[in-house]
Amino acid sequence: EAGVTQFPSHSVIEKGQTVTLRCDPISGHDNLYWYRRVMGKEIKFLLHFVKESKQDESGMPNNRFLAERTGGTYSTLKVQPAELEDSGVYFCASSQTSWFSAAFFGQGTRLTVV
Amino acid sequence: SQKIEQNSEALNIQEGKTATLTCNYTNYSPAYLQWYRQDPGRGPVFLLLIRENEKEKRKERLKVTFDTTLKQSLFHITASQPADSATYLCALVPYNNNDMRFGAGTRLTVKP
Numbered sequence: 049e050a051g052v053t054q055f056p057s058h059s060v061i062e063k064g065q066t067v068t069l070r071c072d073p074i075s076g077h078d079n080l081y082w083y084r085r086v087m088g089k090e091i092k093f094l095l096h097f098v099k100e101s102k103q104d105e106s107g108m109p110n111n112r113f114l115a116e117r118t119g120g121t122y123s124t125l126k127v128q129p130a131e132l133e134d135s136g137v138y139f140c141a142s143s144q145t146s147w148f149s150a151a152f153f154g155q156g157t158r159l160t161v162v
Numbered sequence: 163s164q165k166i167e168q169n170s171e172a173l174n175i176q177e178g179k180t181a182t183l184t185c186n187y188t189n190y191s192p193a194y195l196q197w198y199r200q201d202p203g204r205g206p207v208f209l210l211l212i213r214e215n216e217k218e219k220r221k222e223r224l225k226v227t228f229d230t231t232l233k234q235s236l237f238h239i240t241a242s243q244p245a246d247s248a249t250y251l252c253a254l255v256p257y258n259n260n261d262m263r264f265g266a267g268t269r270l271t272v273k274p
Contacts, residue, residue, distance in 0.1 A: 052205070081262065090166075090266035091206070091251065104261050139205050141262075148194055148213060151253075151262060153205030 050074065054140050054154035061161055066128040069157045073142030080123050081151065082115060086136035097123060130161045164189040166254055168265040176273055181239040183268045185252030188233060192254040195228055197237050200249045200267065242272045
């Protein structure tokens with residue numbers, strides 16, 4: 049069974065540019081989460097999809113971040129325009145519908161804004 | 163404000179000893195708590211889940227306890243090995259939604 053995959057694994061962009069991160073969850077997992085870890089800090093929640101609906105996006109830092117999950121399959125996280133403080137590792141995770149289920153993480157996308 | 167605190171940034175122990183990591187939380191009503199392992203350059207990997215009404219869970223050399231009165235979970239690795247060296251994260255899932263929130267993690271180093 050394929051795990052959670054994220055693309056790209058690394059991205060270096062200039063301030064002001066746009067970057068789109070992609071996450072392919074495990075097939076059949078309705079729940080999809082985005083997290084971010086910046087320089088030595090804890091993994092911070094960004095948002096949570098249940099199928100194609102945003103369950104909670106309270107962790108999104110500002111309106112430069114836009115997440116979508118069309119059709120309830122893969123998800124994209126777009127940062128536009130990118131700022132220096134957006135640098136960090138972005139993780140995606142997925143889990144099955146029911147409560148009390150483990151989340152499976154991708155390897156992360158390391159984003160560097162210069 | 164809501165906080166999840168893990169006892170220390172780093173913990174060094176000798177091979178064969180028991181490692182004990184702590185996760186404390188405030189202003190949460192967790193439905194359950196999970197522990198993850200993270201190696202450098204990788205995503206977190208699920209280890210154990212313990213529900214609010216459970217006191218203890220075991221899996222091979224791992225043991226987790228959950229005390230909702232103290233608002234604390236303890237994570238034990240018995241007979242530790244150098245291969246256990248990694249960062250260990252606790253994550254809480256509250257009753258009001260099923261969004262996981264993480265502690266900052268504890269970096270465990272097991273020395274041979």
